[in-house]
Amino acid sequence: MLVVRIPATPSRHRVAVWRELRRIGAVSLGQGSWLAPDVPVFAEGITRVIELAQRGAGEVVVLEATGRGETDAARLVVGLLLVSRRLLAWVGVLAALLIAFSRLYLGVHYPHDTVAGLVLGVGVSLAGWLVVRVVLTRLAAGLQRTPIRPLLASGPARTSAAAPATPVSG
Secondary structure (H helix, E strand, O other), X not given: OEEEEOOOOOHHHHHHHHXXXXXXXXXXXXXXXXXXXXOHHHHHHHHHHHHHHHHOOOXXXXXXXXXXXXXXXXXXXXXXXHHHOHHHHHHHHHHHHHHHHHHHXXXXXXXXXXXXXXXXXXXXXHHHHHHHHHHHHHHHHHHOOOOOHHHHOOOOOOOOOOOOOOOOOO
């Protein structure tokens, strides 16, 4: 995640940073915050963004966000699915119910433990969705305009539906 702060004038520096971020496929989260994966393909572009910001007397703070494990990645995927592909999200819900049933069938958990886990999972999921739905929507829309788009959707690209983001002054 990048947090970009550049003085409003002259605007050419802010626009140059914005264009570079869009060129590398970073997703705007609003208020000068951008999301880009920490992979070598993006490293050169991020270095260029930092150079452009420094030329304009600005600064870029690079934050590294990682999950604790595979479950965090799974939660992100389900969250993105809830925002973009509702049918696949319901398949995920069905899978969770089948897993809960299998825990009961195998005698690994008591019924009240499983029900409490399902209720807690639904409550946390709904609360999380209410809090981060705007961010996930922007992330999903932004990822549709990147080279990884084929991994997210099977239909043709929608160029007219996604309006270009406006530069954010910070």
